Each structure stands twice: as C-alpha cells, then as structure tokens.
Amino acid sequence: MRFPAGRRTSWAAPATRCLTPYAQWRHAAAVLDRWQASGHGPGFAVDLGCGDGADTAELLRRGWTVLAVDRQPAAIALAEHNVPDHDRPRLRTLAADFTALALPAADLIYCGWSLPHCPATRFPGTWHAIRAALRPRGRIATHLPGHRDDWAPDPAASAFRSDALDTLLAGMDVEYLEATEEDRDSFDGPKHWHYYEIIARKPAETGR
Numbered sequence: 001m002r003f004p005a006g007r008r009t010s011w012a013a014p015a016t017r018c019l020t021p022y023a024q025w026r027h028a029a030a031v032l033d034r035w036q037a038s039g040h041g042p043g044f045a046v047d048l049g050c051g052d053g054a055d056t057a058e059l060l061r062r063g064w065t066v067l068a069v070d071r072q073p074a075a076i077a078l079a080e081h082n083v084p085d086h087d088r089p090r091l092r093t094l095a096a097d098f099t100a101l102a103l104p105a106a107d108l109i110y111c112g113w114s115l116p117h118c119p120a121t122r123f124p125g126t127w128h129a130i131r132a133a134l135r136p137r138g139r140i141a142t143h144l145p146g147h148r149d150d151w152a153p154d155p156a157a158s159a160f161r162s163d164a165l166d167t168l169l170a171g172m173d174v175e176y177l178e179a180t181e182e183d184r185d186s187f188d189g190p191k192h193w194h195y196y197e198i199i200a201r202k203p204a205e206t207g208r
C-alpha cells in the first residue's frame with residue numbers, strides 16, 4: 001500500500017524534532033565496524049549535521065577525533081553535552097551551514113540524515129567539497145533521498161534517481177549501497193520513504 005502524500009511535503013522538520021527522531025537509522029556503528037575490520041585505526045571525522053551528537057559520541061568512544069557541525073546552536077550544545085568528559089578533548093564543534101563551509105581534510109565524513117536537507121541548488125557544490133576533503137582511502141557515509149520519496153519535490157531538499165548515484169559516486173569504491181522504499185511514519189504522519197544508505201571510499205591513488 002502507498003500512503004497518500006502527507007500533510008507536509010518537506011524535509012524541513014521543526015528544528016527541535018531534528019535533534020531526536022532518527023536514531024533508528026543510525027549506521028555510524030556499522031561504518032566504524034567496517035573501518036576496524038579493514039585494520040585501520042581511528043582518524044579524524046567530520047559529522048556534518050550532527051543533530052544531538054549521538055554519532056559524534058560513538059566516533060569519540062571509538063577513539064576518533066571529531067569535528068561536529070550543525071547550523072542549529074541548540075544541536076551543538078546538545079552534542080557537547082552528550083559527550084563524556086574523557087572524550088571531550090578530541091571534540092571540536094562548529095555552529096555553521098555546511099553548504100558554505102571550507103571542510104578540513106578528513107578520514108571520514110559522516111552525514112547521517114543531513115544531506116536530505118541540502119537544497120538542490122547547493123547540493124553539487126556541497127558534494128564536491130565533501131569529496132575533495134576526503135583523504136585518500138577516506139570514506140563518506142551518508143543517506144540520500146530517492147526521487148520517489150513523498151518529499152522529493154521539496155526545492156529546499158535534494159532527491160536522486162539511482163542512475164544519478166552512479167555519477168555522484170564515480171571513481172569511488174562503493175562499499176555499501178542500499179535502497180529502501182517503505183510506507184511508515186515520519187515526524188508528521190505517514191509518508192512514502194525512498195532513500196539510499198551509502199558508504200563509499202576514495203581510492204588511495206586519486207587526488208579527487
């Protein structure tokens with residue numbers, strides 16, 4: 001069954017709802033398991049759109065140094081609050097718009113449910129900046145919305161057909177790509193979800 005389009009047609013959740021509702025889809029732990037399995041130690045990660053900082057906290061717990069970025073000062077305050085004292089020396093935070101940020105070179109750029117909020121007009125530049133900031137063998141882990149999502153028409157967001165992913169990920173080693181379509185609740189009632197979960201790695205020898 002497909003739900004009719006919901007009352008809301010936008011990814012623009014009320015700000016405070018952004019800080020809590022997405023825990024069931026966290027995959028930072030899965031990304032980090034993969035990292036450890038490949039024999040590499042912790043490095044420097046950027047958590048773009050960190051929200052309440054649960055993934056930031058998991059990265060820190062595993063020994064990473066983390067720059068947590070969110071445009072909501074309340075999110076940054078929460079992320080800082082949620083980190084234990086002994087991990088705090090490896091945390092930097094920044095209240096900023098990630099579409100207008102000079103990203104530092106990083107081993108992991110983690111975008112948990114944040115890039116769906118990137119306006120389509122800003123997405124190409126933001127994606128380019130993320131790829132450019134990845135160190136050789138660095139990974140991006142992200143969710144991207146699919147074009148059949150009920151909120152795909154929202155101009156304040158981005159949505160992708162599967163063939164567009166081929167272009168976005170060209171030249172990278174795609175380690176994990178899962179497309180999901182389902183009808184279930186959102187923060188604003190039932191909707192049709194269509195999204196991709198992606199982990200991709202920059203090859204060692206490329207300067208991209």
Ligand SMILES: C[S@@+](CC[C@H](N)C(=O)[O-])C[C@H]1O[C@@H](n2cnc3c(N)ncnc32)[C@H](O)[C@@H]1O
Pocket residue numbers: 018019022023026048049050051052053055069070071072075096097098099111112113114117118
């Ligand atoms: C759906 S929440 C996800 C939070 C967290 N990453 C998680 O997985 O639970 C999206 C977050 O991205 C932040 N965000 C969206 N667009 C942003 C932008 N352009 N710059 C910085 N933060 C942004 C929002 O403020 C929000 O905290």
